[in-house]
Amino acid sequence: MSNRTASATSQTSFYGRLIGHRDGFGFVRPDAGGNDVFISPKEMLKAMHGDRVSARVVGTDRRGRPEAVILEVVEHANRxxxxxxxxxxxxxxxxxxxxxxxxxxxxxxxxxxxxxxxxxxxxxxxxxxxxxxxxxxxxxxxxxxxxxPGMEVEIAVRKFDVPHEFSDEAQALAKKLPDEVRPKDLKDRVDLRDVPFMTIDGEDARDFDDAVYAEPVAGKGWRLLVAIADVSHYVQSGDALDRDAYSRSTSVYFPRRVLPMLPEKLSNGLCSLNPHVDRLALVCDMVVTTAGEVRAYQFYDTVICSAQRLTYTRAWAAMCDPLSEDARHLGPLAQTLGHLEEVFRVLLAAREARGAIDFDSVETYMQFDANGRIEKIVPRVRNDAHRLIEECMLAANTCAADILKRAKRHGLYRVHEGPTPERLRALREFLKVQGLKLEGGDEPAPGDYARLAKEIRARPDSRLIQTLLLRSMQQAIYTPENVGHFGLSYEAYAHFTSPIRRYPDLLVHRVIKTIIHNKGHYLPPYGDTGLDDPMHRWRNIGDHCSGAERRADEASRDVEAWLKCQYMKSRIGEQLRGTVTGIAPFGLFITLDALYVEGMIHVSELGAEYFQHNEVLHELRGERTGRRFRLYDSLVVQVARVDLDARRIEFQLVPSMIRATRASRPAEREPDFYALPQEEESESEMPPWLAEALAAHPSSRKKPSKKNRDKKALAPAEKIHKEKRSKKSAKQKVKGSPAEKPKSGRSAKTARQPAGRAGSARKSRRGKGTR
Missing domain, CATH: 2.40.50.700 (OB fold (Dihydrolipoamide Acetyltransferase, E2P))
Known part of the structure; x- marks a missing residue:
């Protein structure tokens, strides 16, 4: 037992937050820290997910983890x-x-x-x-x-408790704000309306936080200006708009809908750096050398008038061909874009030189028909125009962090810590088997990761290794303690460039303004716990903002999963090629190559035998045939079932694939791919894809009533599949198959194929009565 666990369980009782699991059990996350403590399904009847409870450890569960009973609900979370x-x-x-x-x-x-x-x-x-x-x-x-239409968003915002309506006070305050910049707003501001700033953003963007401009300077370098919307001029600390913004902490982006952090009058109007209108901004004015280093910088209040709104596509076309129609349309601004590209090239070279980690990834977006249904899912093309803006924003963000650090002011940094010792040790063991090595000893630098990522790029298993490199690192958070940004290889980093849609950026603006105007320390009116400690308050605010970010991500994923389930309903019975992107004891996770949709093949669909899950090799292996299924295998699957309630899509292997797998993968062959043995995580901390998969286990299979079966009839493909499985089950009973006669001493990690799913002991709540 770890020290952290011991400290959490040695006391008679403790307080913590109850975290429910879709299979009925749960965990208490102690307020004092330490590992989560198991709560049985019977005890979970006393409280609900999210409640703060008092609990007492009474023993251990079957896995040897401490188990507790709930003594009292201290605070009900689900009103x-x-x-x-x-x-x-x-x-x-x-x-x-x-x-x-x-x-x-x-x-x-x-x-x-x-x-x-x-x-x-x-x-x-x-x-x-x-x-x-x-x-x-x-x-x-x-x-x-x-x-x-739109019900998926209405459900998600309430399911994840995302604030989605502005208070009456905030709306009234927004209504009182002017529609445009007033003469009195220009006091003590540098007038840069004659500077040809431009915005470069996505085709569907409506809130423009940033505008950029560059020009060469003497000494072989460039002057780079990054103008950021001055939200803090209109949203005062502690007012109704600020309270609502803090509650949300971030804009939430759903397909076809956005929940802005600020009312649209500000987010799309008064604060947005729209073209050809005066706007207030806070500028980071930098001098960038030919080596890609920021030699000097300063922040100041200004008023600008953006000369051009460009999309990434048009900017990239002009960058590729100066004689193209897009370039000619820019006129004199084409020269500004050229200078920005020059700055981008040296900043990018400096990024590579300092060892920032750059993994390949595929982002997708949904295209919809007139009825709001997905028409297709396509990869988002990332070009150098995206990277140009990214490098400019990174430069401004590092300057923001630097001024906080130099002035010794409290604020929020964007922190990304390196790998933990446990994850690093497991990663090195995996890499050793692969014949690879991560340099750097006990504390590898970002450059060590970057060099390894570059080394594996041409390997056929590069996606697997890259995934495991990512898993070894921690999640980025907001905190007043600056420990640097591991992934970007920065000693100090903060978010400054998106105050319209991120509350931490707005806080950083306010702190910077106290510095450049020689005012006292800024302390937000939130996060107060009664302690006379500014750092404690900033920590609470950082935790709140980090939590709101995760909440927004969860809500967005839930909506996307809903839409993908609807999209796949019409494809039940189709055969499609996919790639194994995850492996668990109970099945395979498959991402369809052409549709970018993930689903699952349950272990019972893989064949009439036991399949053993090998965590080290990251594979499922049939004990009788030696058939193997491994990460990034390519398979042909059939869409078998779509469960909208569980946001789950189920596949089955086509018969030809089941026969072919044995021939193409003999048992004696050494595996090509290995998987990193991960440290054990409690179910309450499972990644979303694994949590969703647990519902696919036969023990949680739904058993609908007759009325419900009439209401939600099974798809033809599934009916045929269930009949085949029933016949197979009957045949196994006659022959005495391994599924009926397990060998004694079988490993606990061996998966057993059930004869059928209708005999599941656990009934789903949605399968009762008239549901």
Whole structure:
């Protein structure tokens, strides 16, 4: 047992946050730190996911982890829930959309606001659950039918508690703001309206945080100006707009919809650096040498008038061909773009020289039809115009961090720490098997990672190795303690360039203004815990902003998963080629090559034998045939089932692939790919793809009622598949297959193919009654 675990479990009782799991059990994350403590499904009846509880350790679970009982709910987290109203034997219930909450909520007929069974509703919890009684609630909002356009976003913002409505006070304050820059706003500002700034952004961008300009200077270098929207001039610390912005902490981007951090009057209008209108800005004015170093910089308040709004596509076309129509359309601004490209080239060379890590990745975006359904998913092409803006923003962000550091002012840094000793040790063991080596000893530098990433680029298993290099590193966060940015190889880094959509950037602006105007230390009016310690308050604010960032990511992923499930409904029965992108004891995760959609093949679909999961080799291997399935194998699969409730897509191997796998992968062959043995994580900290996959295990398979089967009929492909599986199961019983007669002493990591899924002991809540 680790010291952290011991410290968390040696006390009689402790406080922590309850984290539910979709399979019914949960964990308490201790307030004092340490490992999560297991909570059984029976104990989970006393409280709900997110509640703050008092608990006591009473023993260990079957995996040897400390197990606790819940003594008391100290703070109820779920005052409001979103779910579907159902009628179960005359009783109205709301089944939460968040599958980490296993309590169905009883609603009295007079408290439904006229909602009909099957509709999506938002409810308020009136009576929380106890061990013996379910929670009681009342409907406060009827959202509509589950298939209504935009319902996926309405569910996600409530499911993940994303603020989505501005307060009346904030809206009233925004309405009072002017529509344009006033003469009195120009006081004590440097007038740069004659400088031909330009914005370069995506085709669908509406909020323009930044504008750039460059020109050569004496001494073989360039002057680079990065103008950032001066949001702090209009949003005052602690006012209604600021309170709402802090609550959101970030704009949330969904396909076809954006939840802005600020009201649209500011985000798309008064603060946005739109072309040909005066706008207030905070400028980072830099001198960049031919070696790509920022030799000097200064910050000052200014007013600008952007001369051109360019898209990445048009800017890239002009950069590629100075004689193109896009370049001619720019006129004199083509020269400015040329100077920006020159600065970009030297900054990029400096980035490579300092050893910043640059992994290859594929981003996708969705194209929709007139009905709001996905038409296709395509890769987003990243060109040098994207990189140009990125390098300019990185330069300004490092200057912002540097001025905070030099002035010794409290603020938020964007911190990315290097690998932990445990992850580093596991990574080195994996690389040793591969015949590779990560230099740097116990504390490798970013350059060591960068050199290895470059070395493996031509290898057939480069994607696997790159994935494991990424997994060895930690997540970037906001914190007042500057420990540098490992991935970018910066000693100090902060977010300064996006105050319209990120609250930490707005805070950095305010701190910089206190420095350049010789004012006292800035202390936000949030995060106060009663301690007379500014750093403690800044830490709380950093934690809040980091949490809001993760919350936004979760909500966005949930919406994308919903849309992809809808997209794949019409493709049930189709055969498509995909790549194995994840392996677990219970199956394979497949990403379709042409559609960029991920789904799962359950282990029971791989063949009539036991499959052993090897964590070191990252493979599933059949014990009888020796058939192997490994990361980044290419397979042909058939779309078998789509579960919109669980946001899950299921595949099955086509029969020809099952036969061919044995022939192409003999048991004696040494594997080409190996996988990094990861440190054990509690289920409460599982990555999203693994958490979703757990629901695919037979123990959590849904068993719908007759009415529900009529309502949600199985697709023809699945009906055929279930019939084949039933016949196969019957045949196995006659022959006494390995699936029926497991050998004694079998490894705990061996996966057993069930004879059929209909015998699952656990019934899904959505399969009851008339759901």
């Amino acid at each position: 409001n829930l979103v779910g579907r109203l159902v009628n179960e034997r005359g009783i109205l219930l709301v089944v939460p959309e968040d599958q980490r909450i296993k309590h169905d909520v009883i609603v009295a007929p007079i408290d439904t606001m006229g909602a009909e069974p099957g509709q999506v509703v938002s409810i308020e919890i009136v009576d929380p659950p106890t061990r013996y009684t379910p929670p009681v609630g009342r409907v406060v909002e009827v959202l509509g039918g589950v298939d209504d």
